[in-house]
Amino acid sequence: MSSSEPPETLSLTSSVLYNTALSSLSLPPQSPPSHPLTPPLSSLPHSKLIPKTRFIVDGFKHSDSNFSVSYFLSHFHSDHYTGLTPQWSKGIIYCSSITARLLHQILKIPQPFIFLLPLSQPVFIDGSEVSLINANHCPGAVQFLFKVPVDSKSKGNDDSEGNNNVIKFEKYLHTGDFRYCHEMKNETMLSEFVGADAVFLDTTYCHPKFLFPSQEESIDHIVGVIQKISGENEGENAKNVLFLVATYVIGKEKILMEISRRCKKKIHVDSRKMSVLSVLGLEESGVFTVDESKTDVHVVGWNVLGETWPYFRPNFLKMKEVMSERGYSKVVGFVPTGWTYEVKRNKFAVRTMDSFEIHLVPYSEHSNYNELREYVKFLKPKRVIPTVGLDVEKIDSKHADTMQKHFAGLVDEMAIKQEFLMGFLRHGAQVVDPKVEKDPVSALDNFPVLEDDGTLCAPNCCNDVEVGSDTGIFISST
Numbered sequence: 001m002s003s004s005e006p007p008e009t010l011s012l013t014s015s016v017l018y019n020t021a022l023s024s025l026s027l028p029p030q031s032p033p034s035h036p037l038t039p040p041l042s043s044l045p046h047s048k049l050i051p052k053t054r055f056i057v058d059g060f061k062h063s064d065s066n067f068s069v070s071y072f073l074s075h076f077h078s079d080h081y082t083g084l085t086p087q088w089s090k091g092i093i094y095c096s097s098i099t100a101r102l103l104h105q106i107l108k109i110p111q112p113f114i115f116l117l118p119l120s121q122p123v124f125i126d127g128s129e130v131s132l133i134n135a136n137h138c139p140g141a142v143q144f145l146f147k148v149p150v151d152s153k154s155k156g157n158d159d160s161e162g163n164n165n166v167i168k169f170e171k172y173l174h175t176g177d178f179r180y181c182h183e184m185k186n187e188t189m190l191s192e193f194v195g196a197d198a199v200f201l202d203t204t205y206c207h208p209k210f211l212f213p214s215q216e217e218s219i220d221h222i223v224g225v226i227q228k229i230s231g232e233n234e235g236e237n238a239k240n241v242l243f244l245v246a247t248y249v250i251g252k253e254k255i256l257m258e259i260s261r262r263c264k265k266k267i268h269v270d271s272r273k274m275s276v277l278s279v280l281g282l283e284e285s286g287v288f289t290v291d292e293s294k295t296d297v298h299v300v301g302w303n304v305l306g307e308t309w310p311y312f313r314p315n316f317l318k319m320k321e322v323m324s325e326r327g328y329s330k331v332v333g334f335v336p337t338g339w340t341y342e343v344k345r346n347k348f349a350v351r352t353m354d355s356f357e358i359h360l361v362p363y364s365e366h367s368n369y370n371e372l373r374e375y376v377k378f379l380k381p382k383r384v385i386p387t388v389g390l391d392v393e394k395i396d397s398k399h400a401d402t403m404q405k406h407f408a409g410l411v412d413e414m415a416i417k418q419e420f421l422m423g424f425l426r427h428g429a430q431v432v433d434p435k436v437e438k439d440p441v442s443a444l445d446n447f448p449v450l451e452d453d454g455t456l457c458a459p460n461c462c463n464d465v466e467v468g469s470d471t472g473i474f475i476s477s478t
């Protein structure tokens with residue numbers, strides 16, 4: 001092959017990779033998954049299974065190698081990898097290269113079960129085309145794009161020349177956890193997924209009350225506070241100020257890198273955090289140190305400065321302990337949290353007591369409400385499937401319905417109407433004009449309209465039609 005030709009797309013078969021992994025670990029081989037594709041495992045939430053495949057995304061606790069040996073991990077946060085242990089042997093885990101390193105080095109998952117996939121480069125897995133794009137969440141976090149071939153001989157799939165073997169795809173986008181940013185619209189792989197069959201969406205902050213500033217604005221605030229307090233405490237009567245930043249094991253590294261760059265300070269971390277940073281390739285940056293005496297900016301665990309859920313409760317006692325242990329006379333803490341009730345009242349809330357102050361900074365690696373709506377508006381999918389929430393694991397849950405209503409008017413309404421119509425035909429056609437059954441397409445023009453608030457309204461009728469939570473569909477008179 002000449003160098004000018006594009007590289008051939010990698011084609012993988014999970015069951016082959018899986019048996020190779022088993023044999024390299026001297027484990028007995030397994031025959032390929034034998035369960036039928038549908039119905040899937042009853043315990044498996046629909047938000048974790050890509051339709052018409054055996055692909056399970058962030059669903060390791062539902063693993064069953066009789067159904068699937070093809071698992072996808074969007075990023076290295078524990079609520080997404082629950083079920084993974086050093087004894088994992090249920091299937092191949094597809095993920096980004098950073099996540100692959102974290103899985104092996106931090107979680108001790110046997111290397112043969114991990115298959116890293118490149119960013120923005122399609123790969124065929126079990127016959128479907130799979131691509132990874134950046135999720136703007138923690139390091140290594142990706143969104144998965146799936147192009148799934150569907151039955152090409154079904155009626156209506158003929159091309160203009162009458163061939164009935166045209167390959168048709170269903171397209172699914174799984175965001176994992178993500179923070180939308182405008183650059184995502186320029187991602188060439190994504191343009192193909194405008195009008196996708198479904199978007200599995202990170203709905204962590206899917207409510208109008210969840211509006212928070214950009215990451216840049218929040219970082220500016222933190223840097224500004226450090227610079228101001230450092231400036232005030234220079235000279236003779238200066239207090240010896242310790243700055244504490246609360247973080248998880250992974251995530252929010254951007255804040256630390258920016259504090260270091262703009263305040264010209266190193267960042268102290270403990271050895272566990274340093275081992276994670278070294279997997280991320282950040283140990284060599286010179287930004288971080290495990291020597292406490294080298295800097296007055298120290299990273300602490302998430303709950304050291306106080307509990308954040310359901311509202312913030314500061315832990316000044318702990319701060320006092322840290323202050324005297326480390327030999328300082330004032331402590332300024334930062335809690336970069338996604339959203340709290342305090343943030344609703346005051347964008348940058350501060351709690352103070354004696355020589356202590358805690359800044360609650362709305363810094364999120366999840367999309368806020370407007371960003372979620374902007375992404376859905378751009379993608380205009382046929383439907384949105386929420387992946388985060390109280391009750392999203394039940395397909396018809398009231399909670400899932402409520403979330404979907406936030407995207408009414410942004411999804412492909414025609415597709416919704418068609419599926420709504422099919423629901424009508426299944427659930428009792430007597431309420432629909434008889435001609436609908438003979439000619440569903442022409443009947444769509446007279447079909448209920450999806451309003452901004454998510455209700456479906458019949459234009460020539462006095463009935464309001466709503467998507468119900470229990471029965472699927474119901475009609476209520478007004």
Ligand SMILES: [Zn+2]
Nearest residue numbers: 075077137177
């Ligand atoms: Zn996450």
